[in-house]
Amino acid sequence: MSQRPRIVGYAIVSREGMIANSDGSFPDELKIPADQQFYQDSLASAAAVANGRHSAEGGPREGARKRIVLSRRVHRIVHHPENPNAILWNPATAPFDEAWQKLGLPEGEARPTLAVVGGTDVFGLFLTLGYDAFFLTRARASVPRGRPVFPGVGLGLPPDEPLRKHGLVLKGSRILDPATDTVLEEWGPAS
Numbered sequence: 001m002s003q004r005p006r007i008v009g010y011a012i013v014s015r016e017g018m019i020a021n022s023d024g025s026f027p028d029e030l031k032i033p034a035d036q037q038f039y040q041d042s043l044a045s046a047a048a049v050a051n052g053r054h055s056a057e058g059g060p061r062e063g064a065r066k067r068i069v070l071s072r073r074v075h076r077i078v079h080h081p082e083n084p085n086a087i088l089w090n091p092a093t094a095p096f097d098e099a100w101q102k103l104g105l106p107e108g109e110a111r112p113t114l115a116v117v118g119g120t121d122v123f124g125l126f127l128t129l130g131y132d133a134f135f136l137t138r139a140r141a142s143v144p145r146g147r148p149v150f151p152g153v154g155l156g157l158p159p160d161e162p163l164r165k166h167g168l169v170l171k172g173s174r175i176l177d178p179a180t181d182t183v184l185e186e187w188g189p190a191s
């Protein structure tokens with residue numbers, strides 16, 4: 001049995017806390033090369049990725065990564081019909097630990113990392129399972145309406161409020177891209 005992973009979230013948000021436009025497309029305003037680089041470098045060291053059906057990370061390594069794809073279209077945890085490295089998991093019908101074991105990662109000494117990459121409901125679900133870290137990239141650009149990083153964000157609720165509510169605190173921040181004043185924040189458990 002592979003041990004329970006470190007659960008680490010990655011999101012880039014607009015000033016208002018949006019991760020996507022209302023039609024589900026990725027906003028040009030959030031395409032910031034320094035963030036893309038940080039994101040892809042981070043995923044390179046993860047053991048597996050978890051995402052909703054429309055939020056895989058892209059890039060040349062996507063198909064090679066072990067992956068949990070969340071879907072309400074399945075009841076049992078099943079192998080992905082098109083991707084041998086992926087399983088389909090409906091969290092309403094099976095616990096996370098079962099999905100994690102079904103991935104079949106080799107046992108190792110180091111604790112593996114599961115990178116959680118959205119979208120909205122997936123980020124929200126893992127709040128309740130517990131993040132060991134959440135990397136929140138804040139762009140200055142405005143995407144006033146659309147899909148929020150967590151359910152409820154944008155309706156007067158700032159993007160970091162759900163993190164605080166679930167016991168995470170700001171551990172540090174740094175400028176990722178001075179030209180656009182894009183800031184990367186790392187959130188983690190208080191203790």
Ligand SMILES: NC(=O)c1ccc[n+]([C@@H]2O[C@H](COP(=O)([O-])OP(=O)(O)OC[C@H]3O[C@@H](n4cnc5c(N)ncnc54)[C@H](OP(=O)(O)O)[C@@H]3O)[C@@H](O)[C@H]2O)c1
Pocket residue numbers: 010011012013018019020021024025026027030051052053054055056070071072073089090091092117118119120121122125147
């Ligand atoms: N800015 C960022 O950091 C960031 C991060 C992630 C995504 N995005 C962008 O957001 C857009 C995609 O958003 P999206 O709202 O379509 O999100 P999504 O989470 O990629 O896809 C939604 C689908 O995932 C499945 N799903 C999600 N939550 C689930 C849950 N709790 N239980 C079971 N299944 C679940 C469902 O699939 P079924 O229909 O199969 O049931 C649902 O229809 C894309 O443009 C993407 O690039 C941006």
